[in-house]
Amino acid sequence: MLELKHISFEVDGGREILQDINLTLDGHVIALTGPNGGGKSTLAKVIAGIVKPTSGQILLDGEDITNLSITERANHGISYAFQQPVRFKGLRVKDLLDIATGRTHDMSMACRVLSEVGLCARDYLDRELNDSLSGGEMKRIEIAMTLARGTKLNIFDEPEAGIDLWSFQSLIRVFENMRENTDGRILIISHQERILNIADHIAYLREGRVEKYGTREEILPGLLSTVDETACRVLTEKMEVKTNA
Amino acid sequence: MLDKIAMGLLHQVAELDELPATGAFNIRLNGKTAARSSNPNVQIIPKTDKPGINILIKPGTKNETIHIPVVISESGVKESVYNDFIIGEDCDIIIMAGCGIHNCGDEDSAHDGIHSFNIGKGSKVRYIEKHYGEGEGRGKRLMNPTTIVHLCEGAVVEMENTQISGVDDTVRKTTATLDAGATLIVHEKVMTTGTQRAVSDFVADMNGEGCHCDIVSRTVARDQSHQKFVSILNGNAPCTGHTECDSILMDSASVIASPQLTATCIDASLIHEAAIGKIAGEQLIKLMTLGLTEEEAEEQIVNGFLQ
Numbered sequence: 001m002l003e004l005k006h007i008s009f010e011v012d013g014g015r016e017i018l019q020d021i022n023l024t025l026d027g028h029v030i031a032l033t034g035p036n037g038g039g040k041s042t043l044a045k046v047i048a049g050i051v052k053p054t055s056g057q058i059l060l061d062g063e064d065i066t067n068l069s070i071t072e073r074a075n076h077g078i079s080y081a082f083q084q085p086v087r088f089k090g091l092r093v094k095d096l097l098d099i100a101t102g103r104t105h106d107m108s109m110a111c112r113v114l115s116e117v118g119l120c121a122r123d124y125l126d127r128e129l130n131d132s133l134s135g136g137e138m139k140r141i142e143i144a145m146t147l148a149r150g151t152k153l154n155i156f157d158e159p160e161a162g163i164d165l166w167s168f169q170s171l172i173r174v175f176e177n178m179r180e181n182t183d184g185r186i187l188i189i190s191h192q193e194r195i196l197n198i199a200d201h202i203a204y205l206r207e208g209r210v211e212k213y214g215t216r217e218e219i220l221p222g223l224l225s226t227v228d229e230t231a232c233r234v235l236t237e238k239m240e241v242k243t244n245a
Numbered sequence: 246m247l248d249k250i251a252m253g254l255l256h257q258v259a260e261l262d263e264l265p266a267t268g269a270f271n272i273r274l275n276g277k278t279a280a281r282s283s284n285p286n287v288q289i290i291p292k293t294d295k296p297g298i299n300i301l302i303k304p305g306t307k308n309e310t311i312h313i314p315v316v317i318s319e320s321g322v323k324e325s326v327y328n329d330f331i332i333g334e335d336c337d338i339i340i341m342a343g344c345g346i347h348n349c350g351d352e353d354s355a356h357d358g359i360h361s362f363n364i365g366k367g368s369k370v371r372y373i374e375k376h377y378g379e380g381e382g383r384g385k386r387l388m389n390p391t392t393i394v395h396l397c398e399g400a401v402v403e404m405e406n407t408q409i410s411g412v413d414d415t416v417r418k419t420t421a422t423l424d425a426g427a428t429l430i431v432h433e434k435v436m437t438t439g440t441q442r443a444v445s446d447f448v449a450d451m452n453g454e455g456c457h458c459d460i461v462s463r464t465v466a467r468d469q470s471h472q473k474f475v476s477i478l479n480g481n482a483p484c485t486g487h488t489e490c491d492s493i494l495m496d497s498a499s500v501i502a503s504p505q506l507t508a509t510c511i512d513a514s515l516i517h518e519a520a521i522g523k524i525a526g527e528q529l530i531k532l533m534t535l536g537l538t539e540e541e542a543e544e545q546i547v548n549g550f551l552q
Contacts, residue, residue, distance in 0.1 A: 050530055070533040079534065086531040090463070090493065091549035099545060100535045145535065 001026050001121060002047065002153060002185070006057035009208075015225035018053065019208040027200035027215075029179050029186045034205035040189045041083060043205065046154050047187070048080040048085045049073040060153065083161055083189075085142040087129055093141055094125040100145045113147040116177065118170055135162040143174065154178070155187045160195065172198065174199065196220055246488055247272075249449035250318045254345030257377040259310040268446060270312040271298055273326065275319045297327035297359075304333030304365060310342045315358065320384050321348025325357040334397075343375040346386040346412075355387035362393070364400040364427075372404045378411025385413040392419045396427035398453065404431045408443065409551065413471040414445045423484070425453030434551045437470035437498070447476045451484040451513070460488040465547050466498035473501040480513025482504070489518040493550055 018039045045051040047058065049070040060171040065073055080192045086157045089097075097113075098104050111121040117140040127133060129141070139162040146154050163171055172194055178186055179198065188195055196202055202219040204212040212219050247255065251274055255261045264270065264280055269287035272280045276296075283289045286306040290299045300311065313328060332338070364370055378386035378484040388408075396402055408415060421429050429449060437443050449458045458478055466472045475546045490502040504517035524546050532542035 048534055050534070068531060071536060071538050074534050074536040080529075082531065084525050086525070088528060088546060089550055090552045091545070093550075095545070095549055096535070099532060099537060102536065149535070 001061060002187075003057075003059040004043075004047075005059070007043070007046060007053045007058070007165035009039075009046060009051060010054045014122050016049075017208050018046065021056070021208075021210055023210055023213060025185070025187065025201070025203075027185075029175065029188065029199045029201075031196045031202045031216075032187060032189045032205060033191060033196060033202060038205040039208040041157055044080065044157050044187070044189055047073075047153075048078055048155060050080070052161060074151075077184075079146040079149045079151045079153070079157065080155045081142045081146045081157060081159065083157040085138040087131065087133075087138065089128065089130050090127050092125065093127050096129060096141070096145060097125075097148055097223040100148045109148060113144040114141075116147055116174055117141070117144045119144070139163055140169070143171075147174075147178070150182060150184060150227065152184045153187065154182075155189075156185050157189045158191070159188060160190060160192050168192075168194070171195075193220075193224065196223070247274060247316075248318065250347050251279075251316050252353075254316040254347055254377065254379075255314055256376045257379075258316070258343030258345040261312060261314070265310075266311055267284045268310045268312065269300075271300075272312070273315040275317055276324050278324050279516045284309075288478050289377070292327060292329075296324060297326050297329070298452075300328065300330045302307070302330070302332045302338060304335065305335050307337040309336075310339040310341060314342065315344040315356055315357060317344075317346045317348075317354050318467070320348050320354055320380075320382055321352030323353070323355040325359065327359045328361075328364045328455055330360070332362065332364050332368050332370060334367055336365065336368040336370070338369075339371045339373070341373050343373070344388055344390075345375075345377045346380070346388070348378070348384045348386050350505065351383045351384040353372070353385040353387055355385075355389070357389040357391070359391045360393070362395065364394065364396045364402055366397045367399040369401045369458065370403070372402060374406050376406075376408040376412050376415065378413065380411075386411060387414045388412055389414075389416045390418070392417075394419070394421040394429070396421065396423045396429060398424045398539055399426040400424070401428045402430070404429070406431070406433045407435075409436045410438070411489040412441065412443070413439075414442050417446065419447045420444075420457070421447075421449040423449065423451045423453055423456040423458060425455055425482075427453060427456045429456075429458045429460075431462075433460075433461045433464075435472065436547070436551060437461070437462040437464075437466070437472055438467045439470060440468070441470045442472070443470075444473045445475070447474075447488075448479070449477070450479045450481060451486055452481045454483045456482065456484045458484070458486040458488075462490045463492075463550060464490070464500065465495065465551060466494045466500050468498060469496070470498045472499070473503070474519075475503045475505070476517070477505045477507070478513050478515050478517070480508040480510055482510050483512035484514070485508070486513070486515040487517070490520070491518075491550075493547065494521055494523050
């Protein structure tokens with residue numbers, strides 16, 4: 001169980017990105033949603049230790065991890081798939097897999113996790129994580145690294161972003177499989193209804209505050225009926241047509 | 246005749262743990278030839294007017310690996326050695342060169358290797374050169390290689406130059422001339438630490454129609470070390486050329502990257518790229534989220550970059 005107690009985060013100038021967040025994330029799959037700029041990614045980074053909160057406390061399975069470093073949290077069982085995967089000149093997919101798992105050249109594991117995201121290990125293990133890989137390929141590799149680690153808390157920051165050449169359905173299947181086959185808790189930041197649909201619990205963040213938190217059945221219908229008054233009507237109509245197609 | 250230190254150096258620069266069982270070789274130890282072997286395809290003949298050897302490779306020689314490592318294990322040895330390769334037509338060979346210096350004394354040790362190559366028509370050569378230094382003495386370990394390459398029509402040369410550790414000062418000069426249809430590919434990997442200095446000076450004259458040159462340098466500069474990379478491509482015919490220098494800068498090190506292109510033919514197509522920068526913070530963070538410490542992450546990034 002992950003408990004966030006009175007988490008706040010201020011940037012220079014006093015602007016509060018997160019304001020007194022209190023959340024107990026139970027359930028197997030938890031979705032974090034809300035408008036852009038609402039603080040979702042910052043909260044994920046606070047949990048992974050990348051951003052240090054101005055105040056508050058974080059407990060993982062009852063243990064206070066607030067002052068642990070990124071590395072210590074990773075070794076306590078937190079994985080974090082970046083929204084924008086990082087490229088490395090010279091490092092290959094297999095190098096990153098070795099780092100992620102702490103094992104060397106585990107071919108059966110590599111095959112299992114890469115095939116899960118629609119990539120063939122034989123074609124990709126020796127590929128450099130540089131500009132020769134497309135954004136979609138990088139994103140899939142990023143997700144595969146988290147699968148390979150198999151930790152107790154797996155954070156995915158907008159996994160659907162950049163999945164261009166791979167069907168969205170396959171991404172949903174990855175999370176469904178994770179839900180069925182792993183014990184690790186899954187925290188997904190997403191705007192996508194179909195991802196929200198596989199969550200047990202949903203937290204809705206807006207302007208740095210948790211506006212809503214509850215089971216999917218409690219939260220999702222309200223979110224879907226909410227009309228964003230600031231949204232462009234033409235764009236909204238086009239998006240609806242695309243979704244229904 | 247080769248003691249433990251010399252064998253260690255030989256392993257570092259030539260991946261040899263004993264004398265090669267097959268293939269021609271010339272092993273130079275502390276300014277003298279320690280072992281030499283020719284075969285019907287590869288004749289290694291000592292020069293009579295200056296230190297060095299002539300290496301004559303018979304046309305049509307294939308699948309031969311020639312080792313010509315140099316090791317210096319005594320402090321204060323300084324030498325200039327001239328090695329001339331005459332490679333016949335239609336060969337396909339590997340040349341393993343390299344120099345290792347162990348200096349535990351107070352005097353500088355230096356090896357200046359001047360290598361010239363004439364690569365015959367249609368021949369393919371892979372040239373691997375590793376530079377390595379070790380020893381705790383105050384004397385410096387100095388290496389200044391000069392490489393002069395002429396590629397005849399259709400010849401292909403791949404050069405891999407590696408200097409990862411222990412060399413205090415290097416000025417590497419490489420000049421190449423390419424005839425029609427020739428290809429020259431150079432991969433240089435350098436890491437400098439402490440107050441080391443590494444200068445790489447490369448000039449290629451692409452004179453023949455359809456020739457191609459690709460010069461890629463990846464370097465890491467740490468501590469207070471200094472590096473300079475100058476790469477000049479002269480496109481004098483319909484040709485393609487690419488030169489790239491990519492450096493990771495750490496601590497208080499400094500790097501100068503100076504690619505230069507000259508085209509004197511309307512159909513010459515030349516590209517240069519140069520990038521210098523520190524390790525990106527997000528790269529460190531990514532590897533830390535996978536369980537590495539910051540120091541381990543930095544090491545992985547550097548090793549991968551020079552891989």
